[in-house]
Amino acid sequence: MTHYDVLRVFCGPDGRHGNELAVVRDGSAMPEPHERQRFAGKLGFSETVFVDDPERGAIDIYTPTLRLPFAGHPCVGTGWLLDLPELVTPAGVVGVRLDGEFCWIEAEAGWAPPRTLLQYGSAEEVEALPVPPPGEWIYAWAWQDKAAGRVRARAFPGRDDGIDEDEATGAAALLLTARLGRALNIAQGRGSQLVTAPHPDGLIEVGGRVRLDGQEYV
Structure with missing residues (x-):
């Protein structure tokens, strides 16, 4: 057992x-x-x-x-x-590290498995996306409020293993933070929240x- x-x-x-x-x-x-x-x-x-x-x-x-x-x-x-x-x-x-109600990890974006980051024009476009066919690991995202660093995202692993959509994906959040070079507040899936912060030494924190x-x- x-x-x-x-x-x-x-x-x-x-x-x-x-x-x-x-x-x-x-x-x-x-x-x-x-x-x-x-x-x-x-x-x-x-x-x-x-x-x-x-x-x-x-x-x-x-x-x-x-x-x-x-x-x-x-x-x-x-x-x-x-x-x-x-x-x-x-x-x-x-x-x-634990900080109030959040737990944070600090890692290199290069440790994350490969993801295809696809930007859309609006959060509504991201929310309306159908699940794509298996094959490519896709992280679809759009700005909700660019000035505030707020992002709407959905993740589609594409592995054909029963997980059609990933509710919250820390590795993809690390990759997006590295690409944009700024802290992000990400709303993903049905109602999950991920918060990120890049550090000067190249490491990135992601918490939730x-x-x-x-x-x-x-």
Whole structure:
């Protein structure tokens, strides 16, 4: 029997929405990559995290079909859950800090998996988009208020793995922040919120609210 926590990451101001995340705190219970991949596919969450060293914060991240060296919402959620100053991912060491109701991570945009960032003319255009066919990982965005740095976004992984639309995507937010070179307040999906801030050293922070939905056993 495997125990895991279910979180929602990047919740809206009302505490709703956010992207679901499963965290297996005892990664040693399922050490083999093929076991982890099968488990992640069975759960069907956008990402599932296995904690390999809870003291160092070493983690392993899986989508239903892929292993990822880094991903945003899994790091924000796991950082909040473990309350550690950093996480160790295959891509690099991710800084973590808690600030009021927000959990922030600090990472390099280059660690994010490739995403196609498509700008649209208005938030209404983004909201009206249909889910594209599988193939390309698309992050559709538009300015809601350019002067204030407010963005409307939707994300379409295109992996044909049951996740047609990603509710909140920290890695894509890092890439967009790097491209625009400014802090952003992103409304994504049905009602999730991501906040970002670029640093002079090239690192980028992305933060949001995290809620614990419960603990499950399989």
